[in-house]
Amino acid sequence: MKGRGKIWAWFFIILGILYFFLPLIATFLFSLRAKLGVLSFQAYANVFNDPKFIRSFTASLLWATLTILVGIMLFVPTAYWVRLKVPKARTAVEFITLIPFVVPAIVYVFGLVRTYSQPPLLIVDSPVLLIAAYTILSMPYMYRAVDIGLRSIDVRTLTEAAQSLGAGWGTILFRVIIPNIRVSILNGAFLSFAIVMGEYILAQYLVKPAFAPYMAGLMQNKAYEPAALAVISFALTWACMGIIQVVGRGQQGQIAGGH
Amino acid sequence: MAFLEINDVSKIFGQAVAVNNFNLQVDKGELVSFLGPSGCGKTTTLRMVAGFEVPTTGRIVINGEDITYKPPNQRDVGMVFQAYALFPNMNVAGNIGFGLKIAKKPRKEIDQRVKELLTIIHMDEYGDRYPYQLSGGQQQRVALARALALSPQVLLLDEPLSALDAKIRVSLRAEIRSIQRQLGITAIYVTHDQEEALSLSDRVVVMNGGNMEQVGSPFEIYNFPKTEFVAQFVGLLNSTKAEVVDPASNRLKLDGQQVQTAESLGEYHAGDQVVVAIRPERLSFTTEGVKPNVLDCTIENITFLGAIVRITVKVGQYNLFMDTFNNPFLELPKIGDRAQITCSREAVLVVK
Numbered sequence: 184m185k186g187r188g189k190i191w192a193w194f195f196i197i198l199g200i201l202y203f204f205l206p207l208i209a210t211f212l213f214s215l216r217a218k219l220g221v222l223s224f225q226a227y228a229n230v231f232n233d234p235k236f237i238r239s240f241t242a243s244l245l246w247a248t249l250t251i252l253v254g255i256m257l258f259v260p261t262a263y264w265v266r267l268k269v270p271k272a273r274t275a276v277e278f279i280t281l282i283p284f285v286v287p288a289i290v291y292v293f294g295l296v297r298t299y300s301q302p303p304l305l306i307v308d309s310p311v312l313l314i315a316a317y318t319i320l321s322m323p324y325m326y327r328a329v330d331i332g333l334r335s336i337d338v339r340t341l342t343e344a345a346q347s348l349g350a351g352w353g354t355i356l357f358r359v360i361i362p363n364i365r366v367s368i369l370n371g372a373f374l375s376f377a378i379v380m381g382e383y384i385l386a387q388y389l390v391k392p393a394f395a396p397y398m399a400g401l402m403q404n405k406a407y408e409p410a411a412l413a414v415i416s417f418a419l420t421w422a423c424m425g426i427i428q429v430v431g432r433g434q435q436g437q438i439a440g441g442h
Numbered sequence: 443m444a445f446l447e448i449n450d451v452s453k454i455f456g457q458a459v460a461v462n463n464f465n466l467q468v469d470k471g472e473l474v475s476f477l478g479p480s481g482c483g484k485t486t487t488l489r490m491v492a493g494f495e496v497p498t499t500g501r502i503v504i505n506g507e508d509i510t511y512k513p514p515n516q517r518d519v520g521m522v523f524q525a526y527a528l529f530p531n532m533n534v535a536g537n538i539g540f541g542l543k544i545a546k547k548p549r550k551e552i553d554q555r556v557k558e559l560l561t562i563i564h565m566d567e568y569g570d571r572y573p574y575q576l577s578g579g580q581q582q583r584v585a586l587a588r589a590l591a592l593s594p595q596v597l598l599l600d601e602p603l604s605a606l607d608a609k610i611r612v613s614l615r616a617e618i619r620s621i622q623r624q625l626g627i628t629a630i631y632v633t634h635d636q637e638e639a640l641s642l643s644d645r646v647v648v649m650n651g652g653n654m655e656q657v658g659s660p661f662e663i664y665n666f667p668k669t670e671f672v673a674q675f676v677g678l679l680n681s682t683k684a685e686v687v688d689p690a691s692n693r694l695k696l697d698g699q700q701v702q703t704a705e706s707l708g709e710y711h712a713g714d715q716v717v718v719a720i721r722p723e724r725l726s727f728t729t730e731g732v733k734p735n736v737l738d739c740t741i742e743n744i745t746f747l748g749a750i751v752r753i754t755v756k757v758g759q760y761n762l763f764m765d766t767f768n769n770p771f772l773e774l775p776k777i778g779d780r781a782q783i784t785c786s787r788e789a790v791l792v793v794k
Contacts, residue, residue: 337525343494344527344585346514348541348592358540362531 332367451500520589697758724789
């Protein structure tokens with residue numbers, strides 16, 4: 184009975200792996216067939232040599248970096264304050280952070296365009312609106328990652344210990360709290376990075392250069408290059424996850440016996 | 443004038459009175475313990491001194507300065523927490539030097555002070571270790587050194603030993619007391635462990651339900667409890683009801699048998715019901731016959747506790763404990779034997 188269960192477990196694991204990896208392998212193999220009759224990285228070369236790729240990719244990198252910075256500045260102090268001063272509000276705040284999961288991006292973007300394309304806040308053309316929108320979109324990931332980090336430390340006692348040693352709020356946040364939830368912030372940052380790099384609707388409808396709309400445009404008139412781009416974006420996401428793992432390993436031990 | 447004054451301090455959370463009209467004067471270099479069960483208000487009072495809670499009424503003065511509404515980071519008060527609260531991202535030296543860095547002391551001075559404190563806590567070689575590499579006792583010693591680094595005016599210790607095992611607790615409390623004496627620092631120590639409070643303190647404040655029950659030296663608190671709560675909470679105690687027979691000669695009746703106290707019963711009348719308390723170690727066997735403070739009893743139980751043998755005797759309807767030092771040649775009675783026990787008049791306490 185036990186052996187049979189094990190066989191089924193393996194069956195489903197292999198099925199899962201095949202389901203996930205087969206399309207990826209197929210896409211990768213397809214992306215190598217840009218030259219007739221030989222396997223080559225021609226499609227990748229074409230992508231990297233395309234100035235539009237560089238432009239859209241660097242634009243998305245910039246949007247992602249700014250989104251992460253704004254997200255950290257907004258959500259770290261908020262999550263810290265809620266946990267320290269208004270723990271009763273946690274459920275309500277958590278609900279608010281989940282709203283981007285419920286509201287479809289297309290509805291969200293139309294709301295933004297309608298609201299900010301008329302006075303008094305005529306900022307529909309400004310990258311500020313795009314960054315603000317991305318920040319909201321990445322809020323569930325960033326806020327929850329930070330909140331999980333705060334849950335792993337004794338926020339109240341560490342704060343009080345620092346206060347009794349003469350520290351003000353800024354010192355407490357930057358020298359005591361943030362260093363101890365560094366891994367969680369990085370988790371949130373990389374997840375936000377992956378979200379922004381792959382986001383299509385906001386950039387498309389707010390008419391800003393970005394990686395996903397470029398990829399979508401390419402798919403309309405090319406065959407192999409979009410496949411190469413899909414593999415590149417997968418590699419990018421995996422690199423982010425890998426970095427989270429590597430950085431996370433370093434701090435685990437430090438927190439384990441911390442209190 | 444006292445170094446630390448807590449004057450008429452109360453704290454009310456919503457409808458609940460956590461601390462009620464707390465008054466205490468602490469001299470410089472004195473160690474005062476707040477002792478009481480959970481929820482008695484001892485930690486809330488300490489947190490008000492630390493600045494983490496604001497009193498609803500009253501004021502707190504340290505060295506002549508009213509600090510009632512000062513933020514915690516400007517009070518010059520060091521605190522040691524039950525959960526150690528060492529900063530996990532800093533090593534031992536970093537933790538100890540944290541307050542000095544905040545105070546913008548020169549690098550050389552910080553290093554020197556950290557070294558000094560590591561020597562005081564006997565952890566010279568541990569400066570580079572991280573909190574997760576230390577045992578609970580070591581972490582608490584580092585927390586103590588960290589709190590002392592800035593030479594605060596008052597040191598507050600919030601049940602610092604309760605997370606440690608019994609053996610380390612005993613050795614560390616002696617170490618805390620020795621360091622406190624060595625530095626001459628004024629300290630308040632919160633604990634629910636009566637042995638800890640009695641062994642460490644110059645004075646003990648016993649608290650119950652937000653009220654101060656009694657303030658006194660450990661000797662006074664143990665030997666002369668003023669209230670039934672103190673008598674019950676501090677040490678093991680025989681507490682029974684008795685009837686005042688003759689207030690002029692301080693005579694009472696304990697379930698029909700005569701008892702005399704050294705305390706004046708002037709405020710009572712014959713027939714009044716009072717609570718009488720006798721410590722188990724004040725009772726002993728006797729063969730003196732019928733006279734006050736000689737009680738007929740039956741042996742109910744005998745418990746061997748190592749250095750002490752605890753004998754339970756039944757006097758009328760009351761069970762009383764009697765402690766006697768263990769002695770290999772001691773002739774112990776048997777369960778069910780009839781016997782007589784006695785105690786001095788001074789051992790019979792009438793508590794409110």
